[in-house]
Amino acid sequence: MAVDFDLGPAADRMAGLLEAVPRDRLTAPTPCAHYALGDLIQHVDGLSLAFTAAATKAAPAPGTPQGPSGNAAALGDDWRTRIPVQLAALADAWRDPAAWEGTTRAGGVELPAAVAARVTLDELIVHGWDxxxxxxQPFDCGEPELRACLEFVSRFAPGPDGSPAPEGLFxxxxxxxxxxxxxxxxxxxxxxxxxxxxx
Incomplete structure (x- = not known):
């Protein structure tokens, strides 16, 4: 299967945002209502590992969250340098056409690999904005990334007749x-x- 998009720009953007996070802001609120900033960064930490494993079809590394993460206490002192390295590995893993083939697992859920790639893009863009x-910080995103993300999130919006969003991801x-x-x-x-x- 062909690679539909490159996750590199979104991963690089996220890495730059993390590197610029002020040290005294980890308890600050975010637009993601259930997460303070440190919690959200730890969520990004976990998803970078989980979705790299999803791309390679490998078992997640020991300690990788199998469900929702988001606990600043589990972040570790080296997060500012460690997570950008993980994000670069994530983007690289999804550049392999084989990553997009078949099914994979992420967060304990089995899903088509191409869908997992779109979930990854959504996570990087939306949480990057958060x-x-x-x-x-400023946030600027390319139109091709946004169109791919919009197409994905539109599937989970309420229907035009007011019917609930499928599976309620958001x-x-x-x-x-x-x-x-x-x-x-x-x-x-x-x-x-x-x-x-x-x-």
């Missing part, structure tokens, strides 16, 4: 104008307010 907003969508920028539309569909700012 971290940028929580720390007052909080209820926030209404965003139809002509809003692509990033705002993605963010709104994941249950976040595109106008959210840190207090």
């Amino acid at each position: 971290i940028a907003r929580a720390t007052g 909080a209820p969508a926030v209404d965003v104008p139809a002509d809003a920028p692509l990033l705002d539309r993605v963010i709104g569909l994941t249950g976040r307010d595109p106008a959210w700012t840190a207090a």
